[in-house]
Amino acid sequence: MLSAPAPGLLPLLLGLLLLCRGAAGQYSSDLCNWKGSGLTHESHKKDVEQVYLRCSEGSIKWMYPTGALIVNLRPNTLSASYKHLTVCIKPFKDSAGANIYLEKTGELKLLVQDGDYSPNKVYCFGYDQGGLFIEATPQQDISRKITGFQYELINKGTASDLHTVSAPCRPCSDTEVLLAVCTSDFVVRGSIQDVTNEAEQQESVIDISANKLYRQKSKVFQPTEENGSWQGQIKTPLECGVRPGDGDFLFTGRMQFGEARLGCAPRFKDFQRMYKEAKDKGLNPCEIGPD
Numbered sequence: 001m002l003s004a005p006a007p008g009l010l011p012l013l014l015g016l017l018l019l020c021r022g023a024a025g026q027y028s029s030d031l032c033n034w035k036g037s038g039l040t041h042e043s044h045k046k047d048v049e050q051v052y053l054r055c056s057e058g059s060i061k062w063m064y065p066t067g068a069l070i071v072n073l074r075p076n077t078l079s080a081s082y083k084h085l086t087v088c089i090k091p092f093k094d095s096a097g098a099n100i101y102l103e104k105t106g107e108l109k110l111l112v113q114d115g116d117y118s119p120n121k122v123y124c125f126g127y128d129q130g131g132l133f134i135e136a137t138p139q140q141d142i143s144r145k146i147t148g149f150q151y152e153l154i155n156k157g158t159a160s161d162l163h164t165v166s167a168p169c170r171p172c173s174d175t176e177v178l179l180a181v182c183t184s185d186f187v188v189r190g191s192i193q194d195v196t197n198e199a200e201q202q203e204s205v206i207d208i209s210a211n212k213l214y215r216q217k218s219k220v221f222q223p224t225e226e227n228g229s230w231q232g233q234i235k236t237p238l239e240c241g242v243r244p245g246d247g248d249f250l251f252t253g254r255m256q257f258g259e260a261r262l263g264c265a266p267r268f269k270d271f272q273r274m275y276k277e278a279k280d281k282g283l284n285p286c287e288i289g290p291d
Helices: 009-020 159-166 174-183 268-280
Strands: 027-030 033-037 048-054 057-063 068-074 085-091 098-104 107-112 123-126 131-136 146-155 186-198 203-216 230-237 249-256 259-262
Touching (some): 174 249, 186 230
Parallel strands (some): 033 057
Antiparallel strands (some): 085 123, 203 230
């Protein structure tokens, strides 16, 4: 549902259109990260600043927010199909001083309201749904305000990304599991040792003991001194209701803002069945190696 523009927003949008039509103006360009200050704005000049970033992940930090920012995000590979991208942002702790909108063809949708301090909340939207328009809210003392967030561009064309972004608690189909094995940031066989529910964060932290490490892009799982196993933690939404249980699972998932997020996690015996069936038919998308 579209939110009504905040007071003073329409003039800023008109300024946006002027900027986009080639007016030489105030803009910033970097690869991944941007850090700036609203104090650089002058009353007689444009108060809409354009930020251009070409990276799959990074951050925005806007100190003393005044006026507005337009954040132009682009993937760092020319071959990427924009329509298959999901943008996720995670506001910094105590981020304040501005509303964050999605803007497309002059229509605005409120994404993050100033003062919304939901801890660790991640906001995701399709790349084709619009760009980020950040408008400072009226403040008596801007020196105490910093608006900031991390961002990631995710390829939503893979099963693991679709699962973790759109429906993290939904059981994966056989096809999604097999694709997750090929595309996830980590793939391990192991068991659940403990689950810690963090009500304030609305997350569950799963302690995993892994006896087989197929792949990991970061050091989520560390080797132990016993039995050649690995230990690691994976997070998932509290609403998924994960509990400790017996038996081995195949844990897959992706890294999001430096944290391991659970994707598809079938029981290992079920994975073995679906993997064998696909391999016998020549339909398995990749080889996972020996058990």
